[in-house]
Amino acid sequence: MIFLEFAELCSSLEKISGRLETISILADTIASLSKDELPDFCRLILGKPFPEWSGKKLGIGPNLLYEAVAYVTGRKREDVIDSLSRVGDAGAAVEELLSQKSQTSFFTVELALADIMSALIEISEMEGGRSQREKVRVIQRLLSSASPLEGHYITAILLEDFRIGVGEGNLRDAIAQAFSVDSKLVEYANQIRNDMGEVSVLALKGEEALRSVRLVPFHPVRMMLARQGTISGVLEEGILVAVEYKYDGARFQFHKQNGTCKMYSRRLEEVTKAMPDVVALLDAALPDDIIVDGEVIAVHDGRPMPFQTVLRRFRRKHNIAEAADAITMIPNLFDILYCRQEMLLSRPFRERREILTQVASQFVTPQLVSGEEEEIENYYHAALDAGHEGVMLKLRESHYTPGVRGKNWVKIKPETDTLDLVVTGAEWGEGKRARIFGSFLLSVKSNDRLVPVSRVATGFSDEQLNWLFQTLQDDIIRKDGKMVYFEPRLVFEIGYSEIQKSPNYEGGYALRFPRFVEVREDKDLKEANTAEDIEERYILTHQSVNS
Numbered sequence: 153m154i155f156l157e158f159a160e161l162c163s164s165l166e167k168i169s170g171r172l173e174t175i176s177i178l179a180d181t182i183a184s185l186s187k188d189e190l191p192d193f194c195r196l197i198l199g200k201p202f203p204e205w206s207g208k209k210l211g212i213g214p215n216l217l218y219e220a221v222a223y224v225t226g227r228k229r230e231d232v233i234d235s236l237s238r239v240g241d242a243g244a245a246v247e248e249l250l251s252q253k254s255q256t257s258f259f260t261v262e263l264a265l266a267d268i269m270s271a272l273i274e275i276s277e278m279e280g281g282r283s284q285r286e287k288v289r290v291i292q293r294l295l296s297s298a299s300p301l302e303g304h305y306i307t308a309i310l311l312e313d314f315r316i317g318v319g320e321g322n323l324r325d326a327i328a329q330a331f332s333v334d335s336k337l338v339e340y341a342n343q344i345r346n347d348m349g350e351v352s353v354l355a356l357k358g359e360e361a362l363r364s365v366r367l368v369p370f371h372p373v374r375m376m377l378a379r380q381g382t383i384s385g386v387l388e389e390g391i392l393v394a395v396e397y398k399y400d401g402a403r404f405q406f407h408k409q410n411g412t413c414k415m416y417s418r419r420l421e422e423v424t425k426a427m428p429d430v431v432a433l434l435d436a437a438l439p440d441d442i443i444v445d446g447e448v449i450a451v452h453d454g455r456p457m458p459f460q461t462v463l464r465r466f467r468r469k470h471n472i473a474e475a476a477d478a479i480t481m482i483p484n485l486f487d488i489l490y491c492r493q494e495m496l497l498s499r500p501f502r503e504r505r506e507i508l509t510q511v512a513s514q515f516v517t518p519q520l521v522s523g524e525e526e527e528i529e530n531y532y533h534a535a536l537d538a539g540h541e542g543v544m545l546k547l548r549e550s551h552y553t554p555g556v557r558g559k560n561w562v563k564i565k566p567e568t569d570t571l572d573l574v575v576t577g578a579e580w581g582e583g584k585r586a587r588i589f590g591s592f593l594l595s596v597k598s599n600d601r602l603v604p605v606s607r608v609a610t611g612f613s614d615e616q617l618n619w620l621f622q623t624l625q626d627d628i629i630r631k632d633g634k635m636v637y638f639e640p641r642l643v644f645e646i647g648y649s650e651i652q653k654s655p656n657y658e659g660g661y662a663l664r665f666p667r668f669v670e671v672r673e674d675k676d677l678k679e680a681n682t683a684e685d686i687e688e689r690y691i692l693t694h695q696s697v698n699s
């Protein structure tokens with residue numbers, strides 16, 4: 153595939169807002185690609201040349217790009233910066249600048265998709281003092297062979313600022329359509345391999361290839377997630393559930409094979425170097441050829457420390473040894489996904505837990521198995537008294553479902569004053585959130601329409617914002633300056649301090665100090681709060697203040 157064709161496809165996809173049309177155009181293209189082109193195409197169309205877990209990074213900031221663009225277009229660096237800030241979008245600005253350059257002064261060679269990919273790999277492998285200069289040179293080489301439209305998308309890829317409205321969901325369905333395979337199998341293979349590039353080639357081979365994907369150490373899988381719920385909601389007549397403390401720390405996956413250990417974060421980035429103490433503890437406690445799942449917490453005098461303390465360790469790149477001395481971290485293991493060549497995902501949790509307790513000499517999370525509401529309540533209060541977040545209730549017959557927030561894991565935490573609101577739009581963020589959505593527009597149902605009542609920009613972790621961006625970019629139906637609007641699908645649970653009357657929102661009310669609590673994936677739009685609920689809560693609180 154030549155890169156111009158790819159760029160033209162991106163440009164037309166950007167103008168389409170219908171999901172089905174996007175999928176069908178993508179599927180036609182995917183079906184026409186060769187086996188060698190498929191993986192590069194699938195990775196680049198998501199704007200992610202490398203899977204998160206590969207550890208490969210481009211590391212190109214705007215400054216490097218300004219320099220390369222200035223060189224290629226024969227402009228001053230300041231002119232390039234001016235143009236970027238005027239146009240707002242780096243890709244579009246580079247397109248404009250390239251279209252103004254005198255074509256005769258450059259030799260234009262036809263770029264293939266594979267050329268772009270090998271240049272990206274070359275960039276990701278550059279290290280050391282001279283690497284910045286070398287990166288600029290590669291970018292110059294690419295941009296001087298590029299047409300304006302190609303320059304647009306090369307820039308977007310280089311800056312990891314690719315927003316053409318194709319997320320994993322659309323790509324999964326397009327791959328399934330292109331090769332007439334079940335999209336659930338494409339999803340399954342991607343849960344395990346975490347790389348749409350590799351999965352596309354398996355889909356080309358057929359359903360059997362997708363079904364037989366293997367989990368292997370040092371290739372992390374997405375973490376299974378939990379829903380919010382209540383103890384009585386989980387307990388049915390006669391059912392026994394596994395109850396564990398819900399630790400307020402950082403999720404990790406630990407892999408060990410042939411004496412080598414690696415630890416990954418919830419976003420599947422490798423954190424082995426930042427956590428030498430925890431890695432050493434787990435290395436000593438676990439045998440070879442294993443993948444386990446857990447939560448690491450910081451402790452002081454036997455009590456858990458706030459989540460922020462854990463993050464200070466997790467994200468650290470320098471002075472790691474000092475930080476390890478200052479902050480004691482303890483891993484808590486609660487699941488096992490792979491052991492001695494065997495994939496354990498489809499074994500019931502009951503069995504996985506048994507294997508985990510057999511193989512791990514220490515650090516296995518204590519567990520209560522009970523069907524008694526009162527006993528579980530007591531365990532929950534003991535967890536809170538010990539400084540933990542609450543408890544997790546897990547169904548003992550459930551499989552490990554990577555990346556899925558299902559009903560098999562239910563978290564029980566103290567209640568706060570919250571509303572469930574529908575996410576109808578978002579605004580691009582600023583600063584470190586510039587390439588993802590930074591705030592969200594929230595609405596309630598009022599006479600069969602959705603009317604905005606609030607915006608929320610706080611309470612999100614970086615991981616959540618990244619996940620929301622990945623999830624919601626497929627739902628965009630309209631763009632307007634820095635705002636995008638979604639086909640409503642997600643419900644956010646939002647904490648707030650007070651409901652106020654406000655002329656700023658069509659519904660006449662606004663939330664004071666709105667704070668994101670979580671995505672209520674267990675709720676559909678019909679179950680979200682309505683305008684009448686808000687009015688009722690307003691009247692109730694104001695009556696009680698006045699009386």
Ligand code: AMP
Binds near residue numbers: 376377403517563
């Ligand atoms: P939340 O982040 O609120 O959706 O809650 C789910 C998170 O709780 C998981 O991703 C883990 O990071 C964390 N967690 C703490 N303790 C446990 C546990 N015993 N089992 C599973 N997850 C746990």
